[in-house]
Amino acid sequence: MRTVVWQSLSKEQRVSVLERPAITEGKSITSAVEQVISAVQADGDKALKELTLKFDGVAPGSIRVSGDEIQAAASRLSAEMIQALEQAYDNIAKFHRAQIPQPVKLETMPGVVCEQVTRPVNTVGLYIPGGSAPLPSTVLMLGVPAQIAGCQKVILCSPPPIADEILYVAQLCGIDEVYNIGGAQAVAAMAYGTETVAKADKIFGPGNAYVTEAKRQVSNDFRGAAIDMPAGPSEVMVIADEAADPEFIAADLLSQAEHGPDSQVVLVTPSPVIADQVSDAVKKQLQLLSRAEIAEKALASSLIVICESMTQAVSISNFYGPEHLIVQTRNPRELLPLLDNAGSIFLGAWSPESAGDYASGTNHVLPTYGYTRTYSSLGLADFSKRMTVQELTADGLAALAPTVVTMAEAEGLDAHKRAVTIRVEKLQEK
């Protein structure tokens, strides 16, 4: 890990040192994904089967996973695994249920009632990556809020063979439409629908560069589907003072670094002692990891920033806008009101990122790549939409009429004005 002293950097250096590596998705990915999407739009299920054979090397008997197969998954899991998944499910459900919004209803003037109501997104599509290890935690993070929001139809796509953990969590979340499809073809199937796969209104979930590009393309097409948020490599920033435990910090940095070679890992501390101790501890702990090679690559572009004060540490964090922010200081809660532009914040020595990644209750789908400035941690709100409602009485409209008439005149919109005056005239006739 490279160490820099913040005070010694120029303004330009400060910007460049915290710059994320460019996402250089070649034009080859763009056009490959365009071709996959066109194929799925043209040939539906037939294209899905061909692409699954081509990309996943599997010819699934059927695109849809049967109810029996989903049911059978539980019998192949250990008791510990079932208990763990259910504990995580319970905590995530509690936290997301607490996000159910109060309806808003008020009279802005006598006789003018304005309301805000929410409705679930009808059909949502969840994408769960495959690969060397299954990701049941991601099924929980997407499936639980979809269930609590009350989405009518929840579809799950994942490349075959789908792990038992994933099927079991799907069942916990009440998802009965599970499909043996991965990659860009899964996104295309959910965005446009096929003979077998229902069209989704909105698509959620992480994936590789092809999945990300497919989500971008379908979200730019009004016939396609909305998506959860833009994607980038995962990242963590740790703010620590001299009260922090360097072993804990090293473990947290490594748990981010093992995600992938492009993971971003940054420690910000006013203590050069802590900086050195963490650096040493990272080297030691790295040896113990099965994914040491991946973590090592991520660490090569990672950073320790030595700052002057906690105030400066906070402003560095707010400027960088980390996906995960771990605060290991004497009084971490003191800093919370000052912290901005973070996906999820972990306060204190006993709150490692992996608690939130799996089971504390918060969502692990978070904005990355500086999108924390405008995007939110995934939550119940992303599975619903807000509509407004208004109901005026005759008197309410009469009282509001002069305002509407004056403004409609200023904007040159005659018919807008007439929609009010025609009613007020009718009232006066009575």
Next chain:
Amino acid sequence: MRTVVWQSLSKEQRVSVLERPAITEGKSITSAVEQVISAVQADGDKALKELTLKFDGVAPGSIRVSGDEIQAAASRLSAEMIQALEQAYDNIAKFHRAQIPQPVKLETMPGVVCEQVTRPVNTVGLYIPGGSAPLPSTVLMLGVPAQIAGCQKVILCSPPPIADEILYVAQLCGIDEVYNIGGAQAVAAMAYGTETVAKADKIFGPGNAYVTEAKRQVSNDFRGAAIDMPAGPSEVMVIADEAADPEFIAADLLSQAEHGPDSQVVLVTPSPVIADQVSDAVKKQLQLLSRAEIAEKALASSLIVICESMTQAVSISNFYGPEHLIVQTRNPRELLPLLDNAGSIFLGAWSPESAGDYASGTNHVLPTYGYTRTYSSLGLADFSKRMTVQELTADGLAALAPTVVTMAEAEGLDAHKRAVTIRVEKLQEK
């Protein structure tokens, strides 16, 4: 207006009859906008001045409107106008203040505290179109929630000369950075910043095809800015039964039709009598409008649907997903729980769309073009973002540890597991 009988249509005809006209934005717009964005990125203020001269035919003395000019606007407005704008401001502020969310904080397990907090988007850019008539109402709809959300910096761009009504509302909303810039160049300036214009995190507001395309382009660039929502032509659907007043309905349909030749206007009613009466009333009222020519073009592609029942009317509306939905029936509130996929709903005879367009309190920036399935009516939430926070006690972590360890093992993420076990071991040492 064309009349169709829903029962007589095939499934395919039902889909096609409610299909919105394709938005055919030529490649010429895409590349013209690309050029404008590149010019602003390369030459900053200099490009803004050149483009303003080229497209707006104006050479503004300065790009920024001075505080004195903003202050002076009030003195040139009538007392009625000031009263109208302030009344609208008050109602909109009341409704948006009521949207301030309750923070979420709970223990999902003993010692595991999870929270959801919100922060304002720091810098927001508001685009207000120019043209024949000023749109102070749009300044209210964007400026009021930005003010209530507590955005640190609010920038407003509008093509010169900027109307006094707009400057006055900007002042009401506490906006002191107002710029004489319109079109794609305004979006580019706010997305990337120039010597004079600050970079915005998120850009809001309606505009022509060039503005819409510029918003799309900058929102696809991670160095650019987020945007409020995708844009399409404005639209209204009216659900009416035989209790409705055909004159009112006609006025409402026309107030949508006058927005532009591509406006969509649909009436759904089980009553052929109402259908005929509305059709006649539209023809009569059309003659009275200054924008009759525009409205006539919009009406040419508009529709009256004769359905069988209120239940069918509701499902037609939910399928179409109108931006504005006006319900003029005997018991409009009865239908509310069944209604979905609408931007804003107007209940009853005394709730014309123009009340909400200007002054009742609800926001008039709404999803169009079927985006109501996934996007929300603009509100306070769009000017803020949600972050999650967690704080575990040592005991809380110890209780959660087996779950995290089991799941991390299943996902093959060693370091995630170690971040927990290293802490639990330290606890056991004590």
